[in-house]
Amino acid sequence: MRLVIAMMKHETNTFSPVRTDWRRFEEWGAHVGDAARRAYEGTAMPMGAYLKLAREAGAEVVTPVATEAMPSGPVAAEAYALMSDAIVDAVRRGCDAAMLDLHGAMVAETTGDGEGTLLQRIRAVAPDLPIAVTCDLHANLTETMVRNCTALIGYKTYPHVDMYEVGEQVGRILLRALKGEIRPVMAWERRPLLAQTLRMGTDDEPMKTLIALARAEEQRGLLAATVFGGFPLADFADAGMSAISVADGDAAMAKAASRRLMDAAWERREEFLYRHEPLEEAVARAKVMREGPVLLLDHADNVGSGGTEDVMTVLREVIRQDLEDVAVAAVWDPDAVQRMAKAGVGATVTLSLGGKTDMPSIGMKGAPLDVTGKVRTLSDGEWIVRGPMYTGVKVTMGPTAVLDTGKVQIVVVSRHHEPWDQGVFTSVGIDPKTKRYLLLKSRIHYRAGFAPLARATLTLDGDGVTTSDNSRLRFAAVRRPIFPLDRLNAPPERTA
Numbered sequence: 001m002r003l004v005i006a007m008m009k010h011e012t013n014t015f016s017p018v019r020t021d022w023r024r025f026e027e028w029g030a031h032v033g034d035a036a037r038r039a040y041e042g043t044a045m046p047m048g049a050y051l052k053l054a055r056e057a058g059a060e061v062v063t064p065v066a067t068e069a070m071p072s073g074p075v076a077a078e079a080y081a082l083m084s085d086a087i088v089d090a091v092r093r094g095c096d097a098a099m100l101d102l103h104g105a106m107v108a109e110t111t112g113d114g115e116g117t118l119l120q121r122i123r124a125v126a127p128d129l130p131i132a133v134t135c136d137l138h139a140n141l142t143e144t145m146v147r148n149c150t151a152l153i154g155y156k157t158y159p160h161v162d163m164y165e166v167g168e169q170v171g172r173i174l175l176r177a178l179k180g181e182i183r184p185v186m187a188w189e190r191r192p193l194l195a196q197t198l199r200m201g202t203d204d205e206p207m208k209t210l211i212a213l214a215r216a217e218e219q220r221g222l223l224a225a226t227v228f229g230g231f232p233l234a235d236f237a238d239a240g241m242s243a244i245s246v247a248d249g250d251a252a253m254a255k256a257a258s259r260r261l262m263d264a265a266w267e268r269r270e271e272f273l274y275r276h277e278p279l280e281e282a283v284a285r286a287k288v289m290r291e292g293p294v295l296l297l298d299h300a301d302n303v304g305s306g307g308t309e310d311v312m313t314v315l316r317e318v319i320r321q322d323l324e325d326v327a328v329a330a331v332w333d334p335d336a337v338q339r340m341a342k343a344g345v346g347a348t349v350t351l352s353l354g355g356k357t358d359m360p361s362i363g364m365k366g367a368p369l370d371v372t373g374k375v376r377t378l379s380d381g382e383w384i385v386r387g388p389m390y391t392g393v394k395v396t397m398g399p400t401a402v403l404d405t406g407k408v409q410i411v412v413v414s415r416h417h418e419p420w421d422q423g424v425f426t427s428v429g430i431d432p433k434t435k436r437y438l439l440l441k442s443r444i445h446y447r448a449g450f451a452p453l454a455r456a457t458l459t460l461d462g463d464g465v466t467t468s469d470n471s472r473l474r475f476a477a478v479r480r481p482i483f484p485l486d487r488l489n490a491p492p493e494r495t496a
């Protein structure tokens with residue numbers, strides 16, 4: 001048996017000004033051929049699970065690519081072609097099945113449906129090929145995706161700490177189907193619901209209940225059931241929540257389950273909206289909190305959803321209100337890192353920090369923050385994740401420096417990196433447990449590494465292309481009407 005196992009992942013924020021070319025994939029992970037296998041074997045990624053299953057089954061494995069870039073703007077045409085051509089070519093050379101580790105919300109310059117287009121091309125060269133697919137909880141599911149694979153499943157956790165389990169679950173479904181033990185059939189459903197990412201944490205309601213309902217559907221006999229929160233920062237026709245179920249031969253059973261899941265989501269649609277609090281008030285509330293660490297979330301500049309990681313609005317307010325004993329992860333500013341490296345550890349520098357990126361989609365110009373401090377640490381920004389998300393994967397933040405103002409320690413990086421693991425601090429000599437405040441450019445993923453430390457958590461409403469304030473975003477392509485852009489009382493659409 002010959003298996004094509006590949007990974008091609010990007011969560012595309014169509015409002016993000018950050019360019020997603022091949023180089024950006026190289027910054028996080030762009031592995032071709034056998035290097036793709038070596039990079040993810042033994043990791044807690046879906047691809048790691050696929051490789052383990054293949055080895056157990058004694059299969060011959062071909063790994064054309066394993067690529068992922070941190071969320072950012074639409075994927076450049078040549079990068080998309082490079083990745084998808086490699087996978088399609090590997091299938092064309094002959095295989096018995098494919099196991100794909102995808103995201104589900106990739107928008108490329110050449111196609112709004114990055115995953116659907118890939119799967120359609122694979123099926124064009126191998127019409128009956130059994131294909132297993134994992135997607136992120138933030139996938140924007142499409143009919144083209146569903147129609148062109150055998151079994152599709154998504155993560156049930158946000159932060160995504162079950163990537164390995166879902167890879168294993170859908171990989172086993174595929175292997176059983178290959179042996180003729182089961183016959184997977186899928187049905188999906190959606191409602192016009194653009195849920196906000198900040199309200200999708202699976203430890204919180206309403207996602208907690210929806211995920212429990214999906215698990216209950218699996219216990220009643222489905223091979224897999226998934227609720228996708230969707231990715232609302234993609235101005236794409238099919239953006240939004242959906243559910244997909246995989247049954248053994250019984251399409252009606254799959255359809256009924258997906259319908260129940262989406263009815264439950266629609267019922268609770270108001271709970272998927274984030275309630276705004278003025279920034280000054282939230283920082284003032286933080287200031288009187290004595291017991292740390294208090295987590296301060298700069299969620300409108302969340303790197304892991306396409307934020308530029310250099311919006312200084314929240315940090316400016318934290319410094320203005322004179323909070324003390326703060327560690328910040330992270331500010332993206334390669335020039336500032338170079339200046340600090342030149343000055344050397346121990347030197348005092350005055351920097352025009354961050355604010356290097358304009359954000360035309362929300363009508364904002366980059367606004368740096370003038371700040372003086374000591375260069376505390378210089379590093380190459382490389383470390384291995386030991387926490388529960390991306391366990392075993394090597395992180396490359398690029399040349400990294402810590403600026404210490406006396407009250408605030410700022411980790412400054414050269415590559416975009418969302419702080420979901422304590423390694424972002426410990427790798428540069430900061431012990432996050434001892435800090436009174438941790439200011440994180442994250443939204444929900446921070447929980448993977450930092451929730452166990454947190455005495456309190458505040459969401460700080462700054463600026464940026466991952467804002468939870470829909471009035472700042474100009475949607476043009478998403479299908480209408482859709483809640484909450486339109487105040488709908490009844491869902492006008494039902495998926496065929």
Ligand SMILES: [Zn+2]
Nearest residue numbers: 136137138160
């Ligand atoms: Zn996600």
